[in-house]
Amino acid sequence: MPEVIMPKMGDAMEEGTVLKWLKGEGDEISVGDPIAEIETDKVTLELEAEDAGTLSNLYASEGDAIPVGDAIAFVAGEGEEAPERGGEAEVEAEEGGEDEGQAATATATEEADSGEGEESSEDSGAPQANGRASDGNFRASPIVRRLARENELDLGKIEGSGPAGRIVERDVRAAMERGDAKAGADGGAEGKAEEAAAPQAAPKAAEAPAPTGAEGTEVQELSRMRKVIAQRMSQSKQEVPHFYATVEVEMDELMSLRKQLNTSLEDEGIKLSVNDFVMKACALGLGKFPNLNALWTSEGLELHEKVNMAMAVALDDGLITPVIKDAGGATLSTISAGAKDLAGRARSGDLKPDEYQGGTFTVSNMGMFGVESFTAIINQPQAAIVAVSAIVKRPSFDEEGNVVPKSLMKLTLSADHRMANGAEGALYMAEVKRLLESPMLLVV
Amino acid sequence: MAENGKANAETKTYREALREGMVHEMENDESVVLMGEDIGVYGGTHLITDGLYDQYGPKRVMDTPISEGGFTGAAIGMAMLGMRPVVEMMTWNFSFLASDQIIQNAAKVRYFSGGQVKVPLVIRGPNGGGVQLSAQHTHSLENMYGHFPGLKVVSPVTPNDAKGMMITAIRDDNPVIFLEAGALYGTKGEVGEGDNAVEFGKARIAREGTDVTLIAYGRQVNLCLRAADALEEDGVKAEVIDLRSIRPFDEDALVESVKKTHRAVAVQEQWRWFGVASEVAAIIQDRAFDYLDAPVIRVSGAEVPAPYARNLEIEAFPSEKQVANAARRVMYMEEK
Incomplete structure (x- = not known):
């Protein structure tokens, strides 16, 4: 019973779009007959039949984006019938758990079958298996499962408040009131592509092993903050396709300007830090790259006019990211004063919620620890974060090829590949480098 | 008569309600007789049948020997022949002695006879604890008797139900295990006048x-x-x-x-x-x-x-x- 499979026509190809069916249901086909036009992100080509028989079922409609490896049609031999496909998906889902990815793929295909894929292609969201495919993986009371079934809710989006995280009725009622647990609400074509890629990319998180209880060990329970950090960082690393771009910035000019400014501002009690300059440069640079100053939402990218700059502040047990509002429009001295005030109060635990919420971009600085290079995890739903390393004096070549000492600092961008491409990230980092290497631009 | 007699409800004790239920049926049906230890001349250990001996005489309110197996077996025989005996277990704990009669005969005769012989028998008495009678006199036997097909088992808590279910129990053509809340004999509640029969199997x-x-x-x-x-x-x-x-x-x-x-x-x-x-x-x-x-x-x-x-x-x-x-x-x- 041969199925016609979406072929992989290039290493990067994850899905293809069925542009046009060249044969219809019921048509007799021979090996080598062109049966469909397939469009990948690079080329359009004809798909040829590998089996002879009757093209009995077209699973994909024209315009549907289908993950590589999924069936798009069925070629029946004599007296043969296409297998029941929905059933298969169900069974896979029920057999449960380990093979979640596969079930998700099957479901994605099913939804694509219904022809809704294309229309909702802008609705993209965090890839998440829907309630039906992943139902078996949640602790939930019977009525919760029934409500989820009846109202097409995705239990994966509901936090359980019962014992061991059991999702109980009140959690579902609250989610229904908020309306944020609808299955497939964020599952547009893009989301589906993620789902389709998910089998390989996102195996189910393994449960942490029990403590060994060995001599010389003690078990420290996670603090509330630690738990939040653990959850958010894991989620970001698992859900967000990070890409990284590092630039090395010559800091000599900036250092001398900083020295001048700090000398003349000393009486006013202002002392600009390197980080203040970096935040200013990052904020200014974003003017040309709006999709890096954006949030990933259920309805698409939320682009922000102003840069609300979140800065990572290390605490004894964890970290927090207070926000400097409109860092692009603020002067260096305003940024400096704001950063000092926020960092101080972050350490003493006196921040108000609106002072650490609403960030659109984050800067994380480990330069003061002498770190030469590092990469940061994106602070979801933001698009990007810049990791700031130490300024290191190193021999370098000038334009004539002479070896000269230079103060160099590495900046590494981590960006969400769903929201921006590598080229944009590279151009943005080049702009930040240009601003820092011409620091007067940050003062005017 | 008003439905369930509730229209003319009067406040009575659980004890009075039970007695009223039995009297209601004794008045209606001469085949209803009471049997048990000390229920006649003495008026009953818990005074459920107090006064009935004087009212109905020794033929209808019978004092029995201290022999639960014996008098329960006798009552089963009477029921098989058309009487409607109401047997008092001084407490349900003593029914262990009569359980062979109850389980092997009362519950089975109608079945064995292909429905030809009925056993319209009520066995009643206090069940459960709460009045410091210690281990041998404190059992709740609803699950034990509820286990056997052929028996009906009821356990009323309100005085109104005590009376209404007693009336239904006596009218039933099957053996009924009537489990009274012994600790509640003195509690009061509204009890419907007259025929307030309460259907079995309705919570x-x-x-x-x-x-x-x-x-x-x-x-x-x-x-x-x-x-x-x-x-x-x-x-x-x-x-x-x-x-x-x-x-x-x-x-x-x-x-x-x-x-x-x-x-x-x-x-x-x-x-x-x-x-x-x-x-x-x-x-x-x-x-x-x-x-x-x-x-x-x-x-x-x-x-x-x-x-x-x-x-x-x-x-x-x-x-x-x-x-x-x-x-x-x-x-x-x-x-x-």
């Missing part, structure tokens, strides 16, 4: 609520009502179901209630293992599974022979606090 909603269903029978119903009051202070509206009848059993009442509340607590004075509460939990998960928001919890007596000492006896039986906390647990609330 009573003792209190309406929307958030959690507390299910009990016999004296634990009152416990549940008090727990419901306590829960109301937390804003929880508990529904209390009085099963009244263990066999036949009103499954629909449980299922309907749980479909509304999504949570259930089953309460029984008897030991947890193999008890009525387990049956309640099983029925609910079987028929209302998709409506449950939490496992059904059982609140039962401690797994020890009933203690004599008052403080220990209180500890050994379900408390209002245990019931309220079980309800909080199925509500996913903090226990108190």
Whole structure:
């Protein structure tokens, strides 16, 4: 019973779009007959039949984006019938758990079958298996499962408040009131592509092993903050396709300007830090790259006019990211004063919620620890974060090829590949480098 | 006559209500006779039959020897031949001596005879504990007798039901195990006048609520009502179901209630293992599974022979606090 499979026509190809069916249901086909036009992100080509028989079922409609490896049609031999496909998906889902990815793929295909894929292609969201495919993986009371079934809710989006995280009725009622647990609400074509890629990319998180209880060990329970950090960082690393771009910035000019400014501002009690300059440069640079100053939402990218700059502040047990509002429009001295005030109060635990919420971009600085290079995890739903390393004096070549000492600092961008491409990230980092290497631009 | 006689309800004790039910049927039907130890001249150990000997004489109110197997067997024979005996077990604990007669004969004769011979027999007496009678005189036998097809088992808690179910029990053509709440003989309640017969197999909603269903029978119903009051202070509206009848059993009442509340607590004075509460939990998960928001919890007596000492006896039986906390647990609330 041969199925016609979406072929992989290039290493990067994850899905293809069925542009046009060249044969219809019921048509007799021979090996080598062109049966469909397939469009990948690079080329359009004809798909040829590998089996002879009757093209009995077209699973994909024209315009549907289908993950590589999924069936798009069925070629029946004599007296043969296409297998029941929905059933298969169900069974896979029920057999449960380990093979979640596969079930998700099957479901994605099913939804694509219904022809809704294309229309909702802008609705993209965090890839998440829907309630039906992943139902078996949640602790939930019977009525919760029934409500989820009846109202097409995705239990994966509901936090359980019962014992061991059991999702109980009140959690579902609250989610229904908020309306944020609808299955497939964020599952547009893009989301589906993620789902389709998910089998390989996102195996189910393994449960942490029990403590060994060995001599010389003690078990420290996670603090509330630690738990939040653990959850958010894991989620970001698992859900967000990070890409990284590092630039090395010559800091000599900036250092001398900083020295001048700090000398003349000393009486006013202002002392600009390197980080203040970096935040200013990052904020200014974003003017040309709006999709890096954006949030990933259920309805698409939320682009922000102003840069609300979140800065990572290390605490004894964890970290927090207070926000400097409109860092692009603020002067260096305003940024400096704001950063000092926020960092101080972050350490003493006196921040108000609106002072650490609403960030659109984050800067994380480990330069003061002498770190030469590092990469940061994106602070979801933001698009990007810049990791700031130490300024290191190193021999370098000038334009004539002479070896000269230079103060160099590495900046590494981590960006969400769903929201921006590598080229944009590279151009943005080049702009930040240009601003820092011409620091007067940050003062005017 | 008004329906269930409730239109003319009067406040009476559980004891008076039982007596009134028996008298109502003795007046209507000469074949109704009472039998038991000390029920005649002495008026009954618990004074249930007080005065009836004088009223009806020794042919209808019979003092028996201290021989439960003997007089129960005699009553079965009388019932087979058309009488309607009402036998008192001084306490249900003594029925162990008569259990061969009850289980092997009363429950089986109609079946063995292909329906030709009926056994219209009522065996009644105080069941359960709460009055410091210690281990050998404190048993709750509803699950034991409820186990046997051929018997009907009822356990009223209100005086009105005590009378109404006694009338129904005497009229029934099958042996009825009538389990009285011995600790409640002196409690008062409105009792319908005249014929207030209460149908078997119909539970009573003792209190309406929307958030959690507390299910009990016999004296634990009152416990549940008090727990419901306590829960109301937390804003929880508990529904209390009085099963009244263990066999036949009103499954629909449980299922309907749980479909509304999504949570259930089953309460029984008897030991947890193999008890009525387990049956309640099983029925609910079987028929209302998709409506449950939490496992059904059982609140039962401690797994020890009933203690004599008052403080220990209180500890050994379900408390209002245990019931309220079980309800909080199925509500996913903090226990108190």
